[in-house]
Amino acid sequence: MTAVTTIGFDADDTLWQNEQFFRLTEKRFAALLADHGDHAHIAARLLAAEKRNLAVYGFGIKGFTLSMVETALEVTEGRVPGSVISEILAAGRDMLSHPIEPLPHARETVEKLAGAYRLVLITKGDLFDQERKLAQSGMGELFDAVEIVSDKNADTYARIFSRHGDGPQKSMMVGNSLKSDVVPAIEAGGWGIHVPHELTWAIEHAEAPVAAPRFRQIAHLGELPALVETIAKAG
Template identity: 70%
Template sequence: MAQNLLTIGFDADDTLWHNERFFVGAQDRFADLLRDHAERAHLEERLIAAERRNIGHYGFGVKGFTLSMIETAIEVTDGRVPASVIGQLLEAGRDMLAHPVELLPHAREAVQALAPGHRLVLITKGDLLHQERKLAASGLGDLFDAVEIVSDKRPATYARIFGPMPGGTEAAMMVGNSMKSDVLPAIEAGAWGVHVPHDLAWALEHAEAPDTARFREISDLSGLPGLVREIG
């Protein structure tokens, strides 16, 4: 019987290792610095709006987030934000870039279990240097056959990555915490999509689950090897 799954793609941030909690921590610092100028809820709305506007200019990741915090600080203070606050926001961004890499539960075991029988690909978006550093610090780099650091995750992205591999997109699976970026576009490209929810999720990554036989959801990565065996 032919094997149904030959290639497995993994998202990185908040799928294999913690990430969003560092953004939440920086956002707490941002709200505290600007508490005399706006309520937290208003600041969060303005920051999300800035991030949405800026994705096309700065891409995903810490650097774009930091610039969006600075832009929002200028906006809500009508240009009167002190230079010291700008300096602290830049410091918050640098702290995020230097944070230690902490693997999520079962991440190493799942990758190690699947590596011998499948082609594993890390597919992540964000700043190139930061993502390369995190992969190196994770200790998982040698388990992946390929690494793709992309500007965005769309159906064409997965078609380009999975298409040339054995079995093409139909024999590929994408595993990640983002329904919008990891699951839906991979399924649209013809692959399987596996959602692994994370407690923290960026507001711009929310999406509804699809109604398709190629969608699965597991509570954590401990269930992934069994799911792969089940599908074949």
């Protein structure tokens, strides 16, 4: 039997650009507060707020926007002008309306694997925003299932791959985040395929599990079909 029957795909920074828009907005935010610290200082305060707020707001643009508002209040000791708050909210709305930018090889790779394997899109973040991006991508019909989750861990993958596949042992997760996509999928018993992206959110950093037998890294999504075939033959 084939070693893999189900393939999970991350969305943000795996199928389409995401982090670059957060970085650009962070620069815009730091410029608004330039009188209260340099970019590095403002960015560090914002990251600290994001970490504190993850358990409350979850992942995504709305939580990021609220963290910017909170940071602006903190660094100005509550004296931030209303005009700056308006600019922050406008920046958040701009992010929520920005057209998606598919990454190289994304659609062609998903098309090649569709039909031969059960494909599941597994992403975390704001429900409306993730649904919007998937609809804009035009790739929604290629997936057998879509799971938008609050977080990604070993239990998440065990549950999803049991629901939509033959269990994690016969499943593979493909994504740019070692922390969210690769390590927990391997911990669940599946394969973890790392597709590095040039930008990675600080909270998503993790060490590559190079000693894990089911860990692989590819340079881009275009290399995935050949890797899946190799694993299938070995299984």
